[in-house]
Amino acid sequence: MNQLLVSKFLLLGLSRQPQQQQPLFLLFLFMYLATVLRNLLIILAIGTESRLHTPMYFLCNLSFVDVCFSSTTVPKVLANHILRSQAISFFGCLTQLYFLCVFADMDNFLLAVMAYDRFVAICHPLYYTTKMTCQLCIGLVTGLWVIANLNGLLYTLITARLSFCADNAIPHFFCDVIPLLKLSCSDTHLNEMMILSEGALIMVTLFVCILASYIQITCAVLRAPSTRGRWKAFSTCGSHLAVVCLFYGTIISLYFNSSSSHSSGKDMAAAVMYTVVTPMLNPFIYSLRNKDIKGALRKVVTRKSLSTQ
Structure with a gap:
């Protein structure tokens, strides 16, 4: 039976040092605004350029998810700082x-899907339009949204069954599963098993698929006769892999290590990297270096400037 005795938690935030709180507030505000502005610009550019709807469909979804991902945690941090509340x-x-x-x-x-999309585009360019159809993209993303929501509901329900008896202070800037498990006064074995089994299975499977796609892309690029084309492809794939490794590396170090290896400082740094920094970097790495996206953005800006004259 759930013996819940606390009705609220206290988010202790990134730092308990008063002199550090104002700089951290400004830093988070800047990163959040940069994330929202860049991603919304990409969504606007793709939405207004009809020829980009299908080839940039996954990028558009990634931009939307990144805005939502940052909005899940950062606004609460900013509001708590302004209101002087941790509750x-x-x-x-x-x-x-x-x-x-x-x-x-x-x-x-x-x-993972975008890595496969790049694999088809580079390794099988003649079949790209027949393989990555609009119907397939929409069906694939719809299915992924369903799976993600079911997975999120599962984690939430097994956390809701836990008992929290006394301590309600979370040494974090958002409600993460690891700090909540540490606060619980009930058996958390099921929750830990879910993270290490179902969570690890998803992470490892997706990471292997991404690596396999980029290995195939690398082999195809090495066969290209143009040195300039090879360098451009390596540059693009290298930046993609850098963001992927940053995202997966921080999540793996945070959720799939033994409980004894966790420390609040390291966990907080890893959480900032995957919840705030990666969503801010994704637009630049995946979209703003793309000439089609930059062309669409220029058209949007030109239309705006002409309409104001």
Whole structure:
């Protein structure tokens, strides 16, 4: 039986040092605004350029997910700083955990799907339009959204069954599953097994698929006669892999290590990297270096400037 005795939690934030809180607030505000602005510009550019709808469909979804992913955690951090409050209700904590799981899963899924999309485009260019059809893209993303929501609901429900008896202070800036498990006064064995089995299975499978796609892309690029084309492809794939390794590396170090290896400082740094930094980098790495996206953005800016004259 759930013996819940706490109705709210206290998010202790990134730092308990008063002199560090204002700089951290400004840093988070800047990164959040940069994330939202860049991703919304990409969504606008793809939405207004009809020829980009299908080939950039996954990028558009990634931009939407990145905005939602950052919005799950950062606005609460900023609001707590402004209101001088650390409180979050039990229901609000579970809601934050649910959406965090959903958008983290969607980021994982989309990175894997985009790697496969690049594999088909580079290794089988003649079959790209027949393989990656509009119907397939929509069906694939719809299915991934369903799986992500079911997975998020599963994690939320097994966390809701836990008992929290006394301590309600979370040494974190959002309601993450690891700090909640540490606070619980009930048996968390099922939760830990779910993270290490179902969670690890998804992460490892997706990471292997991404690596396999980029290995095939690398082999295809090495066969290209143009040195300039090879360098451009390696540059693009290298930046993609860098973001993928950053995203997966921080998540793996955070959720799939033994409990004894966890420390609040390292966990917080890893959480900042995958919830704030990666969504901010994704638009530049995946989209703003793409000439079609840059061309569409220029058209959007030109239309805006002409309409204001």
